[in-house]
């Protein structure tokens with residue numbers, strides 16, 4: 530039985546990448562040891578890290594006036610790092626609240642700085658919809674505006690660019706590398722790795738160099754963007770195995786035709802799944818059509834008493850981890866880059882069969 534893993538994160542990684550990792554587990558680059566067991570200062574590992582950065586820059590078309598940093602501490606590590614690095618002594622920041630993760634980012638930033646928050650989700654006819662406010666410079670003296678283009682828990686995506694008088698910081702943990710983006714529109718982009726990049730723990734930061742000209746608050750050195758950049762993401766020992774897998778994911782993405790090709794594949798998967806949900810009376814989406822996530826498809830059964838049975842039968846068919854986040858309930862199918870189209874086809878077939886039998 531073929532298994533399809535719809536987990537929101539840590540999520541499935543491309544099968545080809547996992548097979549390569551398996552083949553190289555005990556012998557990386559003919560050294561007779563694994564990549565986990567070599568110095569991060571060895572020529573071989575430095576080359577791997579260098580290639581990872583070069584390939585990522587190519588994939589996302591990162592301009593030269595941006596640093597690409599590989600750091601520790603996942604997404605939440607960056608919730609704190611952003612505030613400590615970018616706000617200075619008396620800085621203030623504006624956070625757009627569109628769901629669970631942007632809310633959590635604001636809570637963390639508030640530990641270090643003054644944070645104003647704007648709620649941007651409204652409920653219209655029982656469906657959640659993002660209504661972007663007009664952002665004007667006289668609203669406040671903000672060092673940056675933070676938002677989350679893809680809310681992993683809620684299944685809400687903001688498709689349009691944010692028009693902001695302040696540098697835009699985006700938490701792209703669950704949408705990075707899933708579609709083309711224009712990096713130059715952002716002051717900083719960050720992502721925890723465990724969805725579209727690699728294993729958890731690693732985080733990616735793409736930051737405009739000019740944002741680091743201000744003096745930062747005192748902070749642990751490993752969280753400091755300036756120190757990380759000056760040491761090419763090797764001030765201390767990086768999470769080497771995670772970086773190795775990420776490097777292989779970047780190569781895999783290039784073999785797939787890059788981010789544009791990935792974006793088309795992802796759009797097709799999401800379109801098919803939402804189209805099925807839309808025409809069904811058995812399932813419903815609680816998110817307005819304009820804000821449905823292409824990565825995390827949340828849906829509910831009209832009769833929620835069938836939830837347990839739905840999940841048990843799905844699991845028996847090899848369709849794993851469809852349970853929605855505890856904060857919102859219902860179901861969630863996460864269909865990141867590594868999820869093949871075939872997985873979505875299998876899910877729709879199961880959903881249809883379950884609906885007919887119940």
Ligand code: PMP
Nearest residue numbers: 603604605606630681702703721
């Ligand atoms: N931001 C978003 C959008 C996320 O989906 C997550 C994790 N699911 C996080 C932040 C937090 O990441 P971590 O658990 O790596 O700290």
